[in-house]
Amino acid sequence: MSIAANLGFPRIGRRRELKAALEAFWAGQSDEAVLLARAAALRGGHQALQGACGIGHIPSHDAPLYDHVLDHATMLGAIPAGYGWRGEGPVSLATSFALARGARGSEPERARGIAADAPALEMTKWFDTNYHYLVPRLDADTRFVLTENRPLALYAEALADGRRTRPVLLGPVTFLLLSKTVDGSQALALLPRLLPVYAEILRGLAAAGCAWVQVDEPVLATDLPPGAADALRLAWRSMAGAAPGLNLLLASYFGPLGDNLELALSLPSAGLHLDLVRGAADLPAVLAAGLPRDRWLSCGVVDGRNVWRTDLRGAFRTLESVAQARGGAGRLMVSPSCSLLHVPVDVGQEDGLDPALKRSLAFAVQKLAEVRALTLGLEQGEGAIADALGASDAARAARKSDSRVSDPAVAARLAAVAPEMLQRGAPYARRATAQAARLALPVFPTTSIGSWPQTAEIRQARAAHGRGTLDDAGYDAFLLAETEAAIRWQEEAGVDVLVHGEFERNDMVKYFGEQLAGYAFTRHGWVQSYGSRCVAPPIIWGDVSRPAPMTLAWWQRAQALTARPVKGMLTGPVTMLHWSFVRDDLPRDVVCRQIALALRDEVAELEAAGCAIIQIDEPAFREGLPLRRAEQTNYLRWAVECFRLSASAVADGTQIHTHMCYAEFNDIIGAIAAMDADAISIETARSRMELLEAFESFDYPNAIGPGVWDIHSPRVPDSAEMTALLRRAAARIPAERLWVNPDCGCKTRGWAEVRPAMAHVVAAARQLRAELV
Ligand SMILES: CN1c2c(nc(N)[nH]c2=O)NC[C@@H]1CNc1ccc(C(=O)N[C@@H](CCC(=O)N[C@@H](CCC(=O)N[C@@H](CCC(=O)O)C(=O)O)C(=O)O)C(=O)O)cc1
Ligand SMILES: N[C@@H](CCS)C(=O)O
Ligand SMILES: [Zn+2]
Numbered sequence: 001m002s003i004a005a006n007l008g009f010p011r012i013g014r015r016r017e018l019k020a021a022l023e024a025f026w027a028g029q030s031d032e033a034v035l036l037a038r039a040a041a042l043r044g045g046h047q048a049l050q051g052a053c054g055i056g057h058i059p060s061h062d063a064p065l066y067d068h069v070l071d072h073a074t075m076l077g078a079i080p081a082g083y084g085w086r087g088e089g090p091v092s093l094a095t096s097f098a099l100a101r102g103a104r105g106s107e108p109e110r111a112r113g114i115a116a117d118a119p120a121l122e123m124t125k126w127f128d129t130n131y132h133y134l135v136p137r138l139d140a141d142t143r144f145v146l147t148e149n150r151p152l153a154l155y156a157e158a159l160a161d162g163r164r165t166r167p168v169l170l171g172p173v174t175f176l177l178l179s180k181t182v183d184g185s186q187a188l189a190l191l192p193r194l195l196p197v198y199a200e201i202l203r204g205l206a207a208a209g210c211a212w213v214q215v216d217e218p219v220l221a222t223d224l225p226p227g228a229a230d231a232l233r234l235a236w237r238s239m240a241g242a243a244p245g246l247n248l249l250l251a252s253y254f255g256p257l258g259d260n261l262e263l264a265l266s267l268p269s270a271g272l273h274l275d276l277v278r279g280a281a282d283l284p285a286v287l288a289a290g291l292p293r294d295r296w297l298s299c300g301v302v303d304g305r306n307v308w309r310t311d312l313r314g315a316f317r318t319l320e321s322v323a324q325a326r327g328g329a330g331r332l333m334v335s336p337s338c339s340l341l342h343v344p345v346d347v348g349q350e351d352g353l354d355p356a357l358k359r360s361l362a363f364a365v366q367k368l369a370e371v372r373a374l375t376l377g378l379e380q381g382e383g384a385i386a387d388a389l390g391a392s393d394a395a396r397a398a399r400k401s402d403s404r405v406s407d408p409a410v411a412a413r414l415a416a417v418a419p420e421m422l423q424r425g426a427p428y429a430r431r432a433t434a435q436a437a438r439l440a441l442p443v444f445p446t447t448s449i450g451s452w453p454q455t456a457e458i459r460q461a462r463a464a465h466g467r468g469t470l471d472d473a474g475y476d477a478f479l480l481a482e483t484e485a486a487i488r489w490q491e492e493a494g495v496d497v498l499v500h501g502e503f504e505r506n507d508m509v510k511y512f513g514e515q516l517a518g519y520a521f522t523r524h525g526w527v528q529s530y531g532s533r534c535v536a537p538p539i540i541w542g543d544v545s546r547p548a549p550m551t552l553a554w555w556q557r558a559q560a561l562t563a564r565p566v567k568g569m570l571t572g573p574v575t576m577l578h579w580s581f582v583r584d585d586l587p588r589d590v591v592c593r594q595i596a597l598a599l600r601d602e603v604a605e606l607e608a609a610g611c612a613i614i615q616i617d618e619p620a621f622r623e624g625l626p627l628r629r630a631e632q633t634n635y636l637r638w639a640v641e642c643f644r645l646s647a648s649a650v651a652d653g654t655q656i657h658t659h660m661c662y663a664e665f666n667d668i669i670g671a672i673a674a675m676d677a678d679a680i681s682i683e684t685a686r687s688r689m690e691l692l693e694a695f696e697s698f699d700y701p702n703a704i705g706p707g708v709w710d711i712h713s714p715r716v717p718d719s720a721e722m723t724a725l726l727r728r729a730a731a732r733i734p735a736e737r738l739w740v741n742p743d744c745g746c747k748t749r750g751w752a753e754v755r756p757a758m759a760h761v762v763a764a765a766r767q768l769r770a771e772l773v
Contacts, residue, residue: 518544686710696732
């Protein structure tokens with residue numbers, strides 16, 4: 001028998017229902033009971049939908065309110081002091097949301113004993129995706145306790161609805177490796193304390209009649225740190241022994257198991273899930289190793305990370321080869337390569353897409369239909385799915401022959417890229433002299449990262465413009481008024497290098513995608529980024545070029561309002577690539593070079609218009625780093641080249657900035673230096689400048705703006721706190737190469753926070769200037 005299975009469904013809802021429910025609750029417009037009921041209805045609906053798609057193994061415990069890693073931390077009692085949890089029993093929503101978002105000092109929080117200044121847990125990228133998880137905070141004394149068997153409760157909830165689901169658990173070793181210890185102790189050393197809690201969860205599920213549990217250990221797709229292999233052996237022996245009747249599916253994804261394959265095969269699981277899209281290289285070895293017939297093999301042949309329709313015939317051939325090697329289709333599961341969290345819900349609701357493109361796409365619902373068709377083919381033979389295979393072939397052929405996909409002019413430009421196009425005219429020191437003469441900035445110059453608050457008013461105006469109820473002139477006048485007010489306010493606040501505020505942008509990637517040829521965008525293609533925040537990645541489906549200037553007019557209008565320099569503001573090629581759904585018929589580096597050439601033209605035009613400082617944001621530069629060290633050098637080489645291709649057309653006296661947030665810099669500091677931006681602003685406030693260590697020990701040669709204000713929190717630090725951070729920075733980096741700025745853009749903050757915080761940023765810079773003389 002073969003089974004159609006899913007590893008996880010998008011949680012946010014086809015119309016972002018979960019976002020609406022959460023934000024209404026946080027705004028005090030609904031209560032806990034309403035929030036929980038809306039979330040339950042949504043996950044029930046999603047499970048019913050998966051059932052209707054023909055999925056046999058439907059996941060449960062895959063739809064957290066905020067984040068699945070946070071849910072595991074609270075379920076396992078890994079909750080730091082100060083968040084109002086008393087050491088036993090279920091964890092309140094107030095505690096969970098304080099961990100997720102930081103305490104607000106609200107009445108319900110005070111009533112539960114949550115400290116008014118309890119900060120949010122650190123947030124970081126989930127492997128190489130644009131999804132952010134909350135980092136559990138542990139120390140050598142952490143004791144785990146099962147606060148509530150939530151997988152069991154959710155299994156029972158679905159059962160009451162007539163569905164037998166497959167609960168999903170984050171594996172104990174991956175959980176520990178994703179956590180952070182605050183005392184420098186080894187998280188893996190906590191495993192013996194953690195395993196009894198996992199055993200309790202599994203026993204509870206077995207007693208309830210649950211047949212399968214999916215245990216995710218995606219660390220198996222990475223270079224394992226010392227001790228991890230032994231930890232995995234210990235953990236899986238313990239889990240398999242805890243509830244012998246329960247089938248555990250070991251799931252890894254996002255890349256091949258590679259040198260961890262033997263280890264994965266040796267772990268005692270009833271089944272093994274393989275990502276056969278990114279990890280197709282594993283397949284021959286798995287088949288040669290002869291996974292015992294009594295174990296299930298879950299074949300992740302449908303891409304859970306991209307939106308293209310599956311080459312159904314190719315996937316079917318792969319499945320047939322697996323079935324043949326195993327002597328039949330028995331004990332095979334067909335599934336997406338990973339959770340569908342990373343794709344939108346349903347392409348069916350996209351009414352604005354080009355019809356030919358739409359036929360080439362598959363979002364979550366369509367992907368599950370593909371899984372179902374492939375399973376049917378395995379069960380009943382190719383003839384049973386002839387129509388589906390034919391439709392897939394036709395869609396592929398149509399995409400291949402679509403004359404709009406290839407642009408010979410783009411190919412010709414790319415072929416003509418010469419090494420000198422990747423090189424600034426003079427080395428940094430000479431450029432710095434020319435720029436100092438041109439800009440005449442004070443020491444410790446102040447600036448911001450680009451965006452000012454995207455208020456409800458701005459989003460509403462944009463929505464009204466989209467609906468046609470606000471005409472072009474009205475929308476334009478509104479944006480200009482916002483920009484002018486922001487310029488006046490920055491002048492009054494005493495900021496040295498101004499930004500126009502990015503009011504006209506819906507998103508830093510989508511905004512550019514909408515203006516570039518080769519890109520398409522969706523109406524409802526939302527993907528969760530963190531908590532209730534979503535992004536709608538544009539889709540790169542053809543060769544990319546720039547039909548017209550993209551940012552020039554807004555920069556010109558802003559600069560015309562002030563004598564101070566206004567930064568040009570662009571999203572860099574590497575980030576444009578990573579935060580888009582990328583075509584799968586060209587290598588990613590080629591697509592990135594196309595984007596870089598388009599941006600190069602924009603940079604040149606900004607410069608020609610008199611722009612003296614151009615910022616090219618690359619917050620996703622680190623995120624794109626391959627999970628395996630062996631592949632990183634090649635990625636960093638072309639990523640650096642693409643940035644330089646976009647940035648190098650300017651004269652020595654024009655200053656190029658870049659910006660990165662959410663980054664661990666240690667392993668990419670050489671590449672950051674090779675990007676050769678004149679200045680880089682980075683997120684350092686949360687780590688209290690610890691992240692500067694990489695720049696100091698590398699002797700980073702160019703200028704740096706270490707963030708002095710953590711814009712991810714509503715808390716406004718006073719200027720003394722920022723001054724203290726700046727002093728720490730000045731102890732590491734020479735004063736003449738330091739800028740003063742927040743951690744990142746302020747689009748998610750309100751003006752009530754931004755105005756005082758920026759005043760404190762300016763005051764801190766002035767204090768440091770005074771201390772210098
Ligand atoms: C810097 N970050 C970004 C990442 N990825 C990106 N692609 N972009 C980023 O900026 N990854 C890492 C981080 C993640 N951080 C964030 C921060 C904030 C958000 C966020 O606020 N997202 C918004 C949606 C943003 C957007 O596209 N807005 C559009 C559409 C607004 C909208 O929802 N309109 C409604 C109608 C509204 C009305 O009628 O009033 C609709 O279309 O239905 C816009 O402004 O026009 C969010 O809402 O979650 C994301 C990642
Ligand atoms: N310029 C962008 C960068 C965000 S990473 C902003 O300020 O929002
Ligand atoms: Zn940023």
